Amino acid sequence: xxxxxxxxxxxxxxxxxxxxxxxxxxxxxxxxxxxxxxxxxxxxxxxxxxxxxxxxxxxxxxxxxxxxxxxxxxxxxxxxxxxxxxxxxxxxxxxxxxxxxxxxxxxxxxxxxxxxxxxxxxxxxxxxxxxxxxxxxxxxxxxxxxxxxxxxxxxxxxxxxxxxxxxxxxxxxxxxxxxxxxxxxxxxxxxxxxxxxxxxxxxxxxxxxxxxxxxxxxxxxxxxxxxxxxxxxxxxxxxxxxxxxxxxxxxxxxxxxxxxxxxxxxxxxxxxxxxxxxxxxxxxxxxxxxxxxxxxxxxxxxxxxxxxxxxxxxxxxxxxxxxxxxxxxxxxxxxxxxxxxxxxxxxxxxxxxxxxxxxxxxxxxxx
Numbered sequence: 001x002x003x004x005x006x007x008x009x010x011x012x013x014x015x016x017x018x019x020x021x022x023x024x025x026x027x028x029x030x031x032x033x034x035x036x037x038x039x040x041x042x043x044x045x046x047x048x049x050x051x052x053x054x055x056x057x058x059x060x061x062x063x064x065x066x067x068x069x070x071x072x073x074x075x076x077x078x079x080x081x082x083x084x085x086x087x088x089x090x091x092x093x094x095x096x097x098x099x100x101x102x103x104x105x106x107x108x109x110x111x112x113x114x115x116x117x118x119x120x121x122x123x124x125x126x127x128x129x130x131x132x133x134x135x136x137x138x139x140x141x142x143x144x145x146x147x148x149x150x151x152x153x154x155x156x157x158x159x160x161x162x163x164x165x166x167x168x169x170x171x172x173x174x175x176x177x178x179x180x181x182x183x184x185x186x187x188x189x190x191x192x193x194x195x196x197x198x199x200x201x202x203x204x205x206x207x208x209x210x211x212x213x214x215x216x217x218x219x220x221x222x223x224x225x226x227x228x229x230x231x232x233x234x235x236x237x238x239x240x241x242x243x244x245x246x247x248x249x250x251x252x253x254x255x256x257x258x259x260x261x262x263x264x265x266x267x268x269x270x271x272x273x274x275x276x277x278x279x280x281x282x283x284x285x286x287x288x289x290x291x292x293x294x295x296x297x298x299x300x301x302x303x304x305x306x307x308x309x310x311x312x313x314x315x316x317x318x319x320x321x322x323x324x325x326x327x328x329x330x331x332x333x334x335x336x337x338x339x340x341x342x343x344x345x346x347x348x349x350x351x352x353x354x355x356x357x358x359x360x361x362x363x364x365x366x367x
Contacts, residue, residue: 009122010049016126017176018084022054027082031089041114066206068094093203101172120268120349128343129178135333136181147316156191179288183260190223197365202303211279212243227256263293267353275358289357291326
């Protein structure tokens with residue numbers, strides 16, 4: 001028997017996110033639990049919930065490809081035949097910007113285990129968080145000026161978000177839970193961001209070393225779509241320069257590209273162990289909490305290959321702190337108060353936000 005909270009999370013995923021009904025065909029693509037990324041319990045709970053609701057469900061285990069080159073042809077065929085495909089696998093994250101997936105409509109779960117699915121992160125109404133994301137996108141697109149700071153010295157600014165002409169449909173894969181707004185293009189923004197603790201990958205490709213430790217906070221200067229310099233401890237500056245150069249050569253790309261940035265919108269998103277204990281798992285889940293803002297760098301595409309992460313950002317939109325030291329003021333969004341009123345379960349996670357996002361013992365992203 002699964003707990004009521006776990007079943008509520010599964011129903012939120014299958015029905016509100018997936019739009020599935022009795023008689024539909026669901027394909028669940030799993031990563032081997034032995035990899036230590038997804039646990040087996042979340043797969044069992046979702047499959048049990050689907051079958052209890054007369055959704056025809058098939059499960060396929062997919063060998064994880066660190067480079068995410070392409071999905072097997074037989075899997076693509078099976079995905080096209082199913083009504084929805086759910087990825088409990090990092091492979092779903094690797095294809096999230098693949099335009100060819102748009103008609104197939106896969107779902108990628110950023111709830112990595114049964115505990116996350118049963119928490120407010122998994123249970124809070126998916127539809128309401130889509131509304132919240134859309135409200136943030138509209139606010140940023142219509143802004144005249146956006147200014148971002150953080151307690152360690154991050155300070156950059158630019159105009160309203162120049163989302164692509166097609167709109168803010170930023171990925172081809174449905175994300176569950178909905179936990180970030182559309183990536184804001186870096187063009188027009190300039191300033192500095194302060195990276196504490198480490199440089200880390202983006203979930204696009206999994207290379208070695210995936211994370212690069214820093215001794216002290218590292219200041220990274222940028223202008224528009226370019227990183228222009230690193231300031232800090234000499235060993236950290238050297239490490240950052242070498243890491244960017246190595247990753248750039250590995251994938252034959254311009255390493256100093258700054259593509260875009262965005263922050264978390266889901267206060268129910270928690271990551272309770274230090275990021276350093278598993279960089280890959282942390283970078284694929286914790287980003288949904290409003291305490292984290294991250295940049296897509298090292299590549300002229302989202303998500304790039306190196307992520308830069310800022311803890312407790314303040315994001316001022318035309319002078320109003322919509323994010324205030326890592327706290328998202330949803331009530332200050334146009335229509336935000338109404339969203340909170342319509343969805344008490346969403347208001348509940350805003351009233352009691354998760355504070356653990358992978359910090360070390362010192363309360364920062366460093367150890």
